[in-house]
Amino acid sequence: MDYRKNIYSLSLNELNDFREAVNLLKANGTYDTFIERHHHAMMHATPMSGEPNNANIRNAAHRGPAFSPWHRQELREFELALQSVKPGVTLPYWDWAQDAALPDPTAAPLWTDAYIGGDGAGPNNLVPDGPFKDWVARIETSTGALVPRSTPGIVRMLGRDPLGFPTLPNAAEVTDSLAEGVYDSAPWRTTSTPSFRNRLEGWLRRPAEPPEPRMHNRVHTWVGGDMQPGTSPNDPVFFLHHCNIDRIWAQWQAANPGLPYVPASGGPPGHNATDPMLFLEVAGVTPNSTLDHHAMGYMYDTEPPIVTQIRWLEALAWAWIIIIGGLMVTPGGIECIRCGRAVTRVLGVVSMALGVLGLVSQTRAGRAGVTQRFTPQQIDVKGDMHS
Amino acid sequence: MDEYPESHEHDHSEEHERPEGELVYKDRQITYREEEGGMVLRIDGIEIDTIARLDDGQYHTHYFPFRGYLTIEALAQALVDTEGEFWILDRGEANHPH
Numbered sequence: 001m002d003y004r005k006n007i008y009s010l011s012l013n014e015l016n017d018f019r020e021a022v023n024l025l026k027a028n029g030t031y032d033t034f035i036e037r038h039h040h041a042m043m044h045a046t047p048m049s050g051e052p053n054n055a056n057i058r059n060a061a062h063r064g065p066a067f068s069p070w071h072r073q074e075l076r077e078f079e080l081a082l083q084s085v086k087p088g089v090t091l092p093y094w095d096w097a098q099d100a101a102l103p104d105p106t107a108a109p110l111w112t113d114a115y116i117g118g119d120g121a122g123p124n125n126l127v128p129d130g131p132f133k134d135w136v137a138r139i140e141t142s143t144g145a146l147v148p149r150s151t152p153g154i155v156r157m158l159g160r161d162p163l164g165f166p167t168l169p170n171a172a173e174v175t176d177s178l179a180e181g182v183y184d185s186a187p188w189r190t191t192s193t194p195s196f197r198n199r200l201e202g203w204l205r206r207p208a209e210p211p212e213p214r215m216h217n218r219v220h221t222w223v224g225g226d227m228q229p230g231t232s233p234n235d236p237v238f239f240l241h242h243c244n245i246d247r248i249w250a251q252w253q254a255a256n257p258g259l260p261y262v263p264a265s266g267g268p269p270g271h272n273a274t275d276p277m278l279f280l281e282v283a284g285v286t287p288n289s290t291l292d293h294h295a296m297g298y299m300y301d302t303e304p305p306i307v308t309q310i311r312w313l314e315a316l317a318w319a320w321i322i323i324i325g326g327l328m329v330t331p332g333g334i335e336c337i338r339c340g341r342a343v344t345r346v347l348g349v350v351s352m353a354l355g356v357l358g359l360v361s362q363t364r365a366g367r368a369g370v371t372q373r374f375t376p377q378q379i380d381v382k383g384d385m386h387s
Numbered sequence: 388m389d390e391y392p393e394s395h396e397h398d399h400s401e402e403h404e405r406p407e408g409e410l411v412y413k414d415r416q417i418t419y420r421e422e423e424g425g426m427v428l429r430i431d432g433i434e435i436d437t438i439a440r441l442d443d444g445q446y447h448t449h450y451f452p453f454r455g456y457l458t459i460e461a462l463a464q465a466l467v468d469t470e471g472e473f474w475i476l477d478r479g480e481a482n483h484p485h
Contacts, residue, residue, distance in 0.1 A: 056425070056437075056448065056449055142436075162468075211445065228451050230449055
């Protein structure tokens with residue numbers, strides 16, 4: 001089971017491995033296939049009967065129910081690709097609502113050389129540092145083809161893109177989204193309400209809210225630059241962002257186990273529960289086949305039931321050793337026939353001590369795992385880790 | 388951060404009755420015309436996209452798919468401003484395949 005963490009909880013080695021794996025995929029051409037598939041999905045209209053054939057109304061991966069499952073499968077394919085070049089790497093998520101609470105979200109550690117590079121600078125707003133700064137983006141022509149951009153570099157304009165919006169979604173907006181009582185509803189597009197999917201994607205807003213993108217859409221427009229077009233996977237933050245979107249969907253699923261994915265049938269092509277989704281690497285994947293992310297092979301560090309269960313099992317194993325040790329030192333308990341009472345009691349004391357040590361170590365390691373952070377100063381300008 | 392503040396003052400109901408129009412922005416000739424399936428946008432005579440005006444009254448383009456625009460003029464200006472950076476006008480092709 002792959003364990004997806006908050007990017008700020010990665011160890012130095014984990015972060016370094018992730019950055020290296022992403023760069024390896026870019027170098028061998030695999031990364032760009034994810035840009036192409038996302039772009040093609042964006043261009044492919046999925047009209048219902050009577051609707052215009054227009055990808056802005058709904059397409060293979062957006063503005064419809066398949067938004068969440070399509071991206072879940074895309075992320076898993078990306079994660080497996082990362083593991084093909086760097087075994088053990090898992091996809092981290094960027095909890096943007098956490099950064100939204102900062103006085104200045106653009107100063108968050110994510111936007112530093114230590115993580116994924118900073119805000120764009122200079123006349124072209126190119127990312128000046130970090131592990132991906134020299135990447136060549138692929139952009140669309142008016143004929144629909146993708147070509148390399150003539151100027152190397154990733155464009156970012158955090159909270160200041162003239163085509164974007166200046167704030168990130170906050171924790172209250174995430175909570176509001178999680179309160180939606182159905183996954184989606186007809187007409188299965190940007191006007192669907194009630195709809196968890198539509199609120200998560202960012203088209204649905206409260207009557208008093210301004211006509212601006214929210215949630216998922218808002219984050220794309222806040223990062224700005226290369227995150228604005230349909231070729232948004234050009235910026236690797238795309239995957240960190242969508243990993244967080246997927247985590248929120250997993251939270252909603254866990255909180256609403258009785259609420260199914262809809263539509264089961266009768267909806268737009270490619271969006272029904274058993275329709276094959278288009279433009280993914282693996283053919284034939286349906287929304288239904290993505291509903292159990294544990295079955296897909298990963299989990300999030302914010303899933304308390306399973307994490308708790310694992311920790312309880314570990315604690316139980318250490319406790320068992322303590323109990324056995326206790327029986328060995330107890331008169332009338334366990335006594336080795338060949339070793340005799342004295343040796344058994346010594347072994348019992350050692351066993352109990354080991355058990356207590358294990359239990360304490362496990363508890364401390366568990367706490368460290370959810371609080372571990374490091375600062376940009378721990379990593380030099382080339383992205384190499386300081387010991 | 389809306390770069391087109393005039394968009395907020397636009398009368399959408401009046402605009403909806405205008406199925407076609409044209410404007411010049413940064414020396415680029417922009418035309419739009421309502422056709423079956425949406426509104427076709429051309430820059431310097433080259434068809435680049437089929438715009439949808441969705442139920443929220445905003446205009447949407449697949450070039451910038453995570454937001455809508457309050458007017459088609461604002462959308463067209465955004466495309467002109469970003470041409471060459473995020474997309475390329477292919478003058479070798481007269482028709483957009485989509």
